[in-house]
Amino acid sequence: MTDSSPGPTERVLALLALLQQRQSWSGSELAERLGTTTRTIRRDVDRLRELGYPVNATQGVAGGYRLGAGRALPPLLLDDAEAVAVAVSLRLAAGGTVAGASEAALRALTKLDQVLPSRLRHRVRGIHDSISTLPGSVAAETVDADALVAIAGACRDLVRLEFAYADRSGASTRRRVEPYGLVATGRRWYLMAYDLDRDDWRTFRLDRLGEVHVSTWRFTAREHEDPVTYVHRAVTSSPYPHQVLVRFRAPAAAVRAAYPVAAVSVEPETEGTCLLRTGGDDLAMVAVYLGVAGHDFEVLEPPELAEVCAAVGTRFERAGRGPQHPPRS
Missing domain, CATH: 3.30.70 (Alpha-Beta Plaits)
Known part of the structure; x- marks a missing residue:
């Protein structure tokens, strides 16, 4: 007969998911939900603490376990519905619908997109595409969310990018670049990159990019100016x-x-x-x-x-x- 009970790692992850669901649990409640003993729950709580999760314990009749706030933010365990909700929200924020949150949202979205299963990624894209926003008095330029995440990942991983780029007159050229940083100005996103064909640094508006392709060609970072300083001078x-x-x-x-x-x-x-x-x-x-x-x-x-x-x-x-x-x- 095969033992179908979860292993220690699966049990600890399940415990973490329960602690994130509500404010407080008693040891007996957790043991019942996980099909184990309160002694095992105490050991699993210790393992979570070793991993950096601040699990607080209180004694007495109303005692139990709760997930506290720590100095650093430990990894969150999200179910499918929660992961989709977070990813859609980050896409909207990265697009500029949440004032001041665009760059932070893009960093978080890039991290989440790296580990999101493909089945959930398709759901996120479908929900995002069905949402429309009413622009304010100064409309932001539209940037494709998938391209934004792909370019941010290329900057992080130091891999070359290829894309079509339309200049101010609308004429399109194919560009091969080494990407170094994305900068949001409120209305627009800009990419600072080294243009390989022109052998010089360039600033690209993301709303003018198309057919973005992330290659597998890694490059060694050149000495470069701070992207914010460079882009600010270029656009002003x-x-x-x-x-x-x-x-x-x-x-x-x-x-x-x-x-x-x-x-x-x-x-x-x-x-x-x-x-x-x-x-x-x-x-x-x-x-x-x-x-x-x-x-x-x-x-x-x-x-x-x-x-x-x-x-x-x-x-x-x-x-x-x-x-x-x-x-x-």
């Missing part, structure tokens, strides 16, 4: 024909508070002044953009911007005088 000025540098007569913190972090780069100069770098397609729009900060500024680069600011200022001054009736003939 590099893509634009006009590179702008102005001095604000205000503290750096006050000027930063007036603009989205992805739109400008602000560096303190003195206690009461700072330097702002940005870029734009139209200098008149840049002039208006700089004016809304509510602080005085002077143009350092380019000289043409000072002339445009003067012209825009004159128009605003006329508008501030109120309706001007044309002279009668």
